[in-house]
Amino acid sequence: MKIVVLAKQVPDTRNVGPDAMTPEGTVNRAALPAVFNPEDLNALEQALRLKDQFPGSTISVVTMGLPKSAEVIREALYRGADQGYVVTDRCLGGADTLATSYTLSQAIRKIGDFDIILGGRQAIDGDTAQVGPQIAEKLGLTQVTYAEEILSVDPEARKIVIKRHIDGGVETVEAPLPLVVTVNGSAAPCRPRHAKRVMKYKNATVKAERTPENAEKYAELIARKPFLDITQWGAADIEADMAQVGKTGSPTNVKAVQNIVFKAKDSRTMTASDADVEGLIIELLNEKIIG
């Protein structure tokens, strides 16, 4: 099977210190260590389990970001992925979810052949949960979100059965291949790095990470071990429409950021009766909370 895993390098917002935010209210990326987005690791584990089950499968990991985001590719290689692609270009910066999903879908088109695209439900820096579903739309594929476990795959019948995490329980769905699956954080955690793979791939880099000082060393390494050269693509490589990438391609505008403190303490319980629901809708409309 051919599996694509989408991964993102994110600031580690789980370990937030006092300097995590700038005075302007944006994330202070310098103060937070960059990590593999946690739910993307859950997605990678699902991919690795498929590979365990179907030996000979290949896992390609795709990330978009700065050159240093090759770190997530290395992490994925250490855990069992076969190859990685770093989509990096100045013109891709400042992308919202629409531009990001466009760029990633172009990269996936360039990879071409795939059966399953897996990604985390959402990234801990933006928490939008939009990129996976948008990619499915752009590629015209079925999508299953909030996946907790891939229960079975039948490559002959081109079918997959997935357990989804839903409010108050789980749901089992069947879907056709190829498709996009976004994986929830309640799925199995990712396996550890593998000792041999760490030793094998520790010098894997993308071109943009290499400096004039170490270029010679890497050229020599790559000549002997071509797998140490991680594929790097720019906007032109993925034949991107420049109007749809980066800031230009992002209709989202951040007007202001406010800290919200929830103050309400009282709670009310309502039944599921039509009368109660209707009453609530009218109340929310009157108070201009919805509408």
Next chain:
Amino acid sequence: MANFYTDVPEIRFEMENSPLMQRIVDLKERDYADKDKYDEAPQDYEDALDNYHRVLDIVGDITANTIAPNAEEVDAEGPHCENGRVRYASKTYENLDAMIKAGLNGVTMPRRFGGLNLPNTVYTAANEMVSTADAGFENIWSLQDCIETLYEFGNEDQHSRFIPRICAGETMSMDLTEPDAGSDLQSVMLKATYDEEAGCWRLNGSKRFITNGDSDLHLVLARSEAGTRDGRGLSMFIYDKRDGGVNVRRIENKMGIHGSPTCELVYKNAKAELCGSRKMGLIKYVMALMNGARLGIAAQSVGLSQGAYNEALAYAKDRKQFGKAIIEFPAVYDMLSLMKAKLDAGRALLYQTARYVDIYKALDDIARERKLTPEERAEQKQFSRLADAFTPLAKGMNSEYANQNAYDGIQIHGGSGFMLEYACQRIYRDARITSIYEGTTQLQTVAAIRYVTNGFYSQVLADYEQWPVAAAYEAYKERVKAMAVKYNACVEAVKAAEDQDLHDICARHLYEMAATTLMCHLLMQNASKSPELFGKSLNVYVNYAESEIEKHANWIGRMDTAQLESYRKS
């Protein structure tokens, strides 16, 4: 995120700061001959060291974030015996799975069998961290080092059939002890008979106290020579669980290391194959096996000491009495500093021993490929002797320190430490076995005493005195030299008495004097390179060691043949 490797820089220090390390790596890597054959093989010394750090970082991650959080549940649940098989505690399977997925099996085995080809020194560091997380699980995982004995004494065919399985994560056990053969393994009675018809050996009888006794691959000590009664009639066998014939009769209910199943085994016509030559089982192979296992217990002990220290330190910082954290009180920081000093000194001894083992084992291995040069042969002999002399010190002293540290760890917790809610009580229970199994401290003394009487430790101390130390530590060096003078005087006095019982009763004291003085030197070397990591411990340990030497010297000074009467009980 917690990581038992990066959180304890003292371990990393031991990986890279010994002048022996480069030699170890050059030998183990055969001058980097694998570099174009295996993608993961290092190109040079720096590359190899970088690999070691990265592998240990993985171990540090798994131990801190999987094994340690599982330890309490594993301790409470323990393994069960069902229809003659062992079922581990549920979380033990999770631990094993993590280690297998990380490729941390067959750590020291050559790459051609699927191993990582790492030195014992690095494996020891991994062992130590696993023990800090869960000493019971450490037994299951670290019994993989039995494969070294199969590698050293098995044939090519056995290598190719068994070693790759261990590298892939199958487990091992060494089946030695029997109800009437504990410390005295010469009395082993498990019967091995050759089955002419089937063309294989058959094992019949029982074994007791077998750690991880339901493992995939067993090394079994059995009596192959009918009619014999001593060690010369014993051979070593390989039993493969896939062949069947060995069942678990029961699992012992122990005080500690609950995660590790201690089994009573019944052999019924179990098919087995000979490992090495007949009659060499106890004399040669079990000795090799035990030396490896003793180094393993030394690492387990250091891991437990680290765990005891971590718990005590955290509690002493957190617990407030009389308006301040209890760590502020001299009575408390006195205990903590001594725990840390014993931990640092014991760890220095552990890794020095591991390095000695590495050099002679690598040369042994090379000798199987080609003839050693005369210089290499001399080096092999020198390090083999050092390893033999240091292994009982590292095992005995560290296991005693682990117990002392576990005791002090509970003391620092006060009444809370006596309650089962805190990890310190598990560490205390787990530590207790370390000074007993794989040879009690009393038997470590027996193994070491000839190096006391033949002057070998004195010679090593004299050699160590030639090592330069940082200017700031010259005064310590003089004090340690004075300890050696006292030690040598005690050795001479005991020898001059020419009384075997007197000699034996003084042995433990002499053993501790030698070990303590050697540890002062090792810690002094470490502190000279990294005063920020070891400077305080050096001061505390030398103070402690001085008083220990004085205590032992006084005791030996008082002891004579007439005194023995008061000690004899019958």
